[in-house]
Amino acid sequence: MSLTEAQVVAAEIERVDPTVAVLFDRDSTFYSQIEKGQVEVVSKRDMRVPLEMRPGGNFGGFLPDGGDLGLGDAPSYDKGLLPTVDMRIAIQWNKQTEWSTDDKRKAVINTFQRNMASAMAEFRRQVDSQCMTDGTGTLGTITTVGTSGANDVYTLTTDGFGARLMRYGQKVNVYATGLGTRRTTGEGAKILFYDLPNKQIQVLTADVTAAVATDKLVVSGPTTTPPVWLLGVPYHHNSASTGSWLGLDRATNPEIRANRVTASTGFALPFARLAMNKIGDRVGLDNTYDCEAWMHPCQIQAYEEYGQSISIINKDGMKEQGLNQYFSDNMQMAGAPVKKSFSWDKTRIDFICKSIWKRAEMHKAGFYKSSDGRRMFELRGSSGGVAAADIFYLCVSFNLYVTNPAACAYISDLTVPSGY
Secondary structure, eight states: OOOOHHGGGSSSOOOOOOOOOOOSSOOHHHHHHHHEEEEEEEOOSSSOOOOOOOOOOOOOOTTTTTTOOOOOOOOOOEEEOOOEEEEEEEEEHHHHHHTTSTTTTTTTSOOHHHHHHHHHHHHHHHHHTTTTSSSSSSEEEEEEEEEEEEEEEEEESSOOOOOTTTTTTEEEEEOTSOOOOOOOTTOOOEEEETTTTEEEEEEEGGGOOOOOOOOOOEESSSOSSSOOOBOOOOHHHHOOOOSEETTTEETOOGOOEEEEEEEEOOOOHHHHHHHHHHHHHHGGGGGOOOOOOEEEEHHHHHHHHHHHOOOOOOOOOOOOOOOOOOOOSSOOEETTTEEOOSSTTTOOOEEEEEGGGEEEEEEEEOOOOOOOOOOOOOEEESSSSSEEEEEEEEEEEEEEEEEGGGGGGGEEEEOOOOTT
């Protein structure tokens, strides 16, 4: 009888690809830029941001022939108040996973070393997502609610983020649309299924009290109603005449409102020029700022299509040439360099003047350390003894602010190109 495969399979060598592919992004594009900017070291007390709100002086004509020159006036000043926000990421593992992968003869990766190496990159990706929020920690808006077994299925197509600002395994809170009612308790509901292309997530139905369409998904941590969180781009780039900015009333202080161009259609060339000119109208020629046009690549595509529609291909005689009808990354929009971020709101283009963006920082990003300098912490078992598991944390305490809202501009309500 011939030897069969089943009789030798136990002697066969199993081959494992030594590379480990990463099937998700760890972009921190905007945060990386802001992190390089100006920082003010602060305590836990709210930071004061002094502002020269309005010009002073009493201008007019006078009669030089003994006339009364009248009384004068002076510039008026006010202040914004900025609290810091405390963020952390926790990385935990069991000892068995560490021991079973601590040698190249056991595994293609050392999970302990890989956890250490990737933790900061993931932390930065999470902080970058928070920079896209409006001060409430809102990461997405539920468009429809469905069910899959014991899970709620949330489809998120209401805004230009979809599910982009969330991550698999992350805990989120569910709030009613006005952020006045919280439908989760504790740290919130854990994301058990994450489908970025289809803009869907799933959480345990039991963790949420009757979620409905228009509810908001909010970062874990804030528990107030409404929640208070990092002051990201949509907070500062806001032309609203209601609410407040750093404690100042938007209704009575139009000086603190940003400049907005409402598109309500696909991208068109006049939008960008108008946005830049609105800044000039407010701050004048002597106070011009160098801006960058930040956007999702889908709006770069919309801009590129304008160039493609008028481009001409010139061939150099009979020379063999390749074809590339796309533009390079060296783009400008109304004089502003184009910057792309896949985490940006697909319906907006924001003109970011980096010189006015600052950080108030109480604790810079790094390991959480005990008073004796320890960075790694053992867990405890139910008996009170040591558990065969360890944990470490990365944390940061800071917030973002701008020194001149009048130098902020954005294009809103852009149509998202097909396919995104």
